[in-house]
Structure formats: C-alpha cells, structure tokens
Amino acid sequence: MSRRVKSSRLRPALLSILGMLALLAYAAPSRSETSFSRDDIVNQLSRFDSAPELDIPALKQKTLERSRIRSRNEPEASKRTPIAPELSSLPGFNVDIQFDTDTPIVRPESYQTLGRIADALVNVKLLPYSFLIVGHTEANGRRENNAILSQRRADAIRDIMINTFKISAKRIQSIGLGEEQLLDPAHPTAATNRQMQILTVAKMPEQSEQPPPATTSAPAPAKKKSAKKR
Amino acid sequence: MSFADSAALLGQSCAAEIDANCRGVNLDSNRLKECLSRNRDALSPTCASTYLKTFDAIQKRIAARVTVANACAREIVKLCGGSTKETSKSIPCLTTTQGVSPRCIQAMDDAGYR
Numbered sequence: 001m002s003r004r005v006k007s008s009r010l011r012p013a014l015l016s017i018l019g020m021l022a023l024l025a026y027a028a029p030s031r032s033e034t035s036f037s038r039d040d041i042v043n044q045l046s047r048f049d050s051a052p053e054l055d056i057p058a059l060k061q062k063t064l065e066r067s068r069i070r071s072r073n074e075p076e077a078s079k080r081t082p083i084a085p086e087l088s089s090l091p092g093f094n095v096d097i098q099f100d101t102d103t104p105i106v107r108p109e110s111y112q113t114l115g116r117i118a119d120a121l122v123n124v125k126l127l128p129y130s131f132l133i134v135g136h137t138e139a140n141g142r143r144e145n146n147a148i149l150s151q152r153r154a155d156a157i158r159d160i161m162i163n164t165f166k167i168s169a170k171r172i173q174s175i176g177l178g179e180e181q182l183l184d185p186a187h188p189t190a191a192t193n194r195q196m197q198i199l200t201v202a203k204m205p206e207q208s209e210q211p212p213p214a215t216t217s218a219p220a221p222a223k224k225k226s227a228k229k230r
Numbered sequence: 231m232s233f234a235d236s237a238a239l240l241g242q243s244c245a246a247e248i249d250a251n252c253r254g255v256n257l258d259s260n261r262l263k264e265c266l267s268r269n270r271d272a273l274s275p276t277c278a279s280t281y282l283k284t285f286d287a288i289q290k291r292i293a294a295r296v297t298v299a300n301a302c303a304r305e306i307v308k309l310c311g312g313s314t315k316e317t318s319k320s321i322p323c324l325t326t327t328q329g330v331s332p333r334c335i336q337a338m339d340d341a342g343y344r
Contacts, residue, residue, distance in 0.1 A: 038234065105256050108241035108248050114257060115237030122233075122342045124325045127318055156256055164259045165233055166292045168318075 034113050040093070041120035041198070047091045048129060048200045056132070056173050059084055060151065063180050067147035077139030077188040083180035087134065090199040094183065097157070097196050102149065104156035114157070117198065118165035121172075128204055133157050134197040135176035139188035143179060151176030157196060173201070231287040232342060240284040244277040259285055294340035301337035305330050 063083050074080075082088065095117065098107035106114060120126060135150030135157075154174035161167040184192040237257065244266060248255070251272055252265040266273065266281050273281070299306070299314040302324055306312045309327050312320035321343050324330055338344050 034234070038232070100253070103254070105254055108245035111241030111257055112234050112238035115233035115235070118233040118237075119342055124321050124338075124343045127321055127343070160257050164257055164288065166295075 034095075034116055036095075036116070038116055038119040038123065041117065042123050042125050044093045045091050045120065045129065045131070045198065045200045046125045048203065051090055051201050052086045054086065054132070054201055056175055060175055063147050063151075063175070063177055064144070066180055067144045067178050077143075077179050077182060078185045080180060080182075083177055084175075087132070087181075087197075087199060090132075090201060092197050092199045094195045094197050096191075096194070097153075099153060104149075104152040106156065106160070114160055115165075117157075118161055118167060121161065121167050122165075126200075129200050130171040130202045130204055131173070132197075132199045132201045133161075133172060133174040134199060135174070135178075136181065136183055136193055136195060136197070137179050138190060138193035139179040139182065147176060147178030147180065149176070150178045154196065171204070231291070233288060233291060236284045236287040236291075240281060243280040243284075244273070247273050247277045259288060291340065291342055294337060294342075298334070298337045298341050298343070302330070302334035305334050 066083060095113055096110075097113055098110045099105060100107060121131070133154045135152075135154035137146040137150050139146075151174070154176045158172050158174040161172055162169045179188070179193070182188055182193050183195055183197075184190045187193075240257075247266065247269065248262070251269040252262060255262050255265045263281070263285050266277070270278065295317065298321075299317045302317070302320070303314050305324055305327070306314050306317065306320045309329060310320040310323035312323065321338065324334065324338060325344055335344075
C-alpha cells in the first residue's frame, strides 16, 4: 500500500523528467540543422577575382615546423602572427563541422553540412573554381597535435567530397593550420576556432578551344612569342 | 534529392547505429554502407529502411551528370561549341543560353547544376 503511494508520488517527477528528455531529444536535431543554404555558400565563394600563387605543400611544412617550436620566447596563441595571411583575402565560407574527439571522423549530425557543401561545389556558379579546405583548432592541448589533427580533418573533408560526392579531385586541396591562425584570436579557446573554412583559390583554366597548355604556365607565353618571331 | 537532404536523412535516421557499430568510419559511400549492412541485425527499423535509399539517392545525383552529356548533346555541341567529353565546361553556357530543351534542363536539375 505504502509502496503504491510512493510510486504514484514519483510519477509526476518521472513524467516531467521524461518530458524534459523528450524535449531535449526533439531540440537536438533542430540545433544541428544547418543555418545556411546552398546558395549562401555559392554566393560567398563565387566572389572571386584573382588570387596570389599559393604553395600549399610549403605552407603545410611551415605550419608543422612552427607548431613544433618549444622556445620560451614563443608568443602565446592569441599573439602569434597568422601563418598564412595570404589566405585572408580570399572569398571564404566558414562552417561548423562536428567531429568525434581527436579524430577526423565526422559526426552524423554534420552529414547535412557536408552534403550542402557538395551541393554548392556542383552548382554551375562554382564549377569554374577550385577550392582550399582549411582546418583549424582552438588553442588547447599540444600545439603540434593541433596542427596534425586539423590537417587530418581537412583531408577527411576533402576525401568525402571526392569519394562520396564525386567532386573532381583537381578542384579541392586541403590544409590544416592548427592553432597557427586563430579564427577568433581574441578568444583562443572559443569554439569558433574549430570551424572549417572553404576558400576559393583559383579559376580553372578554360581549355575548350585551345589544346592543353604546357605544364609550366609562366614561361609558356614567352616561348610562344619567340617562336612567332622566328 | 539534394546531397544535403540525402546526407541529412542518413545522419538523422542512423546516428545511433553509426555511433554504436561504425565508430571510426566516415561518411563514405562504400565503407559506411558496408558497415551498416554488416550490422543489419542491429539497425533500428528507421535506419534499416532508410540507409540504402540515401546512398542510392547520392549515387543517382552523381550518375545524373553523365545523363546531362546525353540529354544535352545537341546543345553542348551546337549552342555552346563544347564537347560531350567535357560536359561540365559547357554547363555555364547551357544554363544561360536560349533554346535548351526541357529534357536537357531536367537533366541539369537532376545533377544539381542549377
């Protein structure tokens, strides 16, 4: 008897907990829903005129080397000079992508975001361009690990674009900058610093009429000229 | 169905299953599909009835790019001076030129070009 009373007294509490859980479960997917459209990405990334020559392998090397510095004179994360200032002038779109901790595995709640990026890259307005996926981390934990993790994550996004959505591999490069170019230097440990950037880096050469150009692009025109003179 | 819709549906329907059975597997058309298939017995009814469809929808949208070459062959060559071997180069022209057939336009929509 007393037991029954007890259980019935418990019930409202239990119900409200269940209700809260249901609410949480309901709220979770809507929170992970992306707040931007394909066209938001397309419009941002198609604002391209020209870009500096980028040497991505050199930049990777530079980032790794700097992240390994153990000197006491090293400035703290918020005061470091950006490792790749040339990237900041490029058209870009920043996205939150959730990963499993310390891995390049994308959480299922971010699949939609990946699909949306792929939708944008296939769109006619972005077809002529190639892109750089830039990984970042906040300034927590070992600096070198952050550089490595951000590179692995950027590579993973590139792989997904190429393998799952069949975006041409020629159009996408990836780089991880770790904590060497904080997106929010004023708040080095803020979540904003974990965002991925997609940057438009080049317009693909149009080859519809001409035969494929020579492999080295710069000296080619000069050669042609001298050939004509002869 | 857009890539975003397909991927969202997969992520929503199979989140728990992917966490429980496919840790360490990324959104990959082959590896994730294989992992879910291997664990078919452990999938919720929603996930089980959805995951193949979402991968199929992604494949269909990719395959639609090839369809564009066929559906737009005349337009690519005659209106855009392009080649069906490099369809994607002619897409900007196809989407802005008059006289493109409804079939070609449909194909470009299916592929997600427009």
